[in-house]
Amino acid sequence: MSGQRFLDDVKPGDELPAMVKNASRAQLFLFSAATNNPHRIHYDREYAATESHPDVLVHGPLQGAWLSQFVADWAGPKGRVLTLGWQNRGRAFPERDLTFRGRVTAVEGDEVALDVWEEDDTGAVLMPGTARVRLPRR
Amino acid sequence: MAASLIPDETRALVGELLSEPVTATITAKESQRFALAADDLNPIYLDEAAAKAAGYRTVVVPPIFLAWSLTPARRVSDLREDGIYRGGGRRVNLNVKRVMFGGEEWEFLQPVYAGDTVTAETRLKSLEEKDGSSGPFVLQTTETTYTNQAGEVVARARGRSIAR
Numbered sequence: 001m002s003g004q005r006f007l008d009d010v011k012p013g014d015e016l017p018a019m020v021k022n023a024s025r026a027q028l029f030l031f032s033a034a035t036n037n038p039h040r041i042h043y044d045r046e047y048a049a050t051e052s053h054p055d056v057l058v059h060g061p062l063q064g065a066w067l068s069q070f071v072a073d074w075a076g077p078k079g080r081v082l083t084l085g086w087q088n089r090g091r092a093f094p095e096r097d098l099t100f101r102g103r104v105t106a107v108e109g110d111e112v113a114l115d116v117w118e119e120d121d122t123g124a125v126l127m128p129g130t131a132r133v134r135l136p137r138r
Numbered sequence: 139m140a141a142s143l144i145p146d147e148t149r150a151l152v153g154e155l156l157s158e159p160v161t162a163t164i165t166a167k168e169s170q171r172f173a174l175a176a177d178d179l180n181p182i183y184l185d186e187a188a189a190k191a192a193g194y195r196t197v198v199v200p201p202i203f204l205a206w207s208l209t210p211a212r213r214v215s216d217l218r219e220d221g222i223y224r225g226g227g228r229r230v231n232l233n234v235k236r237v238m239f240g241g242e243e244w245e246f247l248q249p250v251y252a253g254d255t256v257t258a259e260t261r262l263k264s265l266e267e268k269d270g271s272s273g274p275f276v277l278q279t280t281e282t283t284y285t286n287q288a289g290e291v292v293a294r295a296r297g298r299s300i301a302r
Contacts, residue, residue, distance in 0.1 A: 027177065034168075034175040035206040040221035047220070060239060061205065065176040068202045077182055077192035081201070085243035087298075129241075 004076035007110055007135040016102035016114070019070045023058050023094045031062045058092035063118055063127055070100040071116060071131045078136045082111065086129030090120070097121045102131075110134050143233045143276050143301070144265050151262045156280060157227030159259045162208040166252035169199040169207065176200070199250040204284050204293055208258050230262060232276050232301045240277070240298035248292040255287040263296060275302035 023031075025043070032042050040047040041057050048056050064086060071081050092098055102116035111134050118127040173183040181188030182198045189197045199207065212223045250256065263281040267274060278301055284293040 021177070027175065030175040034172045036209055036211070037206075038217055038221040038223070044221070051220075061202070062176060064242060065172075065178065065200065065202050068200065069176065069178040069180065072180060077180075077188065081246055083243070083245050085241065087241035088239055
């Protein structure tokens with residue numbers, strides 16, 4: 001968590017500080033439980049292999065939750081995330097660093113438009129997205 | 139011209155509800171279980187005083203959690219071989235081999251608070267037949283509208299999948 005972000009301090013081209021996640025297998029299990037998701041590709045490596053996955057996969061929705069966290073943390077407690085969208089392009093694996101990055105693309109009134117994305121540890125973009133955030137003024 | 143990937147009876151589903159509306163009350167406990175499982179320690183989800191200081195009425199539900207907070211409990215005997223529950227609701231039948239999840243777009247219109255009772259309605263928004271580099275495919279979009287106990291639409295989520 002960071003502090004409060006203010007509109008006055010934001011301009012197009014600004015980069016968001018990166019957020020790194022690295023999911024343990026136990027965390028994947030907890031997320032499956034918290035979302036009542038019994039899909040075997042998230043905890044059963046032998047089963048995942050039958051669907052041509054070299055390991056269990058990090059849930060798409062967990063990566064979505066992280067993207068949401070990344071934007072909400074940047075905005076701070078009095079910021080409001082208005083929209084968030086993403087495309088699922090590639091597989092994410094546990095015990096590997098996943099890095100969330102973003103950039104301010106526009107400031108219109110009190111709303112800020114962001115490009116945001118998730119990269120794996122090879123730099124491949126797994127999940128590109130966009131967000132719109134309302135920020136308070138100082 | 140090749141046969142359409144979209145049967146007429148499936149095309150007729152566009153705009154229709156894909157299942158009965160689902161209503162549930164979201165507890166702080168399950169909402170916090172979700173936030174903590176995602177390792178999201180935002181105090182507005184966890185601490186009443188912090189939520190109030192940020193301008194909220196009480197602790198907030200992580201907005202993305204809406205998608206799972208309403209799912210009813212299911213029987214183990216409903217599980218398929220891959221561990222997914224057999225589908226309830228109407229099937230969107232397409233002349234394709236596989237369906238891949240493509241992405242989501244959320245609009246967050248009002249905060250969702252722990253204790254809110256939310257109703258979700260999911261409709262088939264559109265079916266678009268397209269030509270890709272690896273052949274024709276269907277871009278399927280569903281839209282779920284989430285409404286709280288006061289009748290306010292709190293969020294809309296559009297989900298895209300690619301069927302080929």
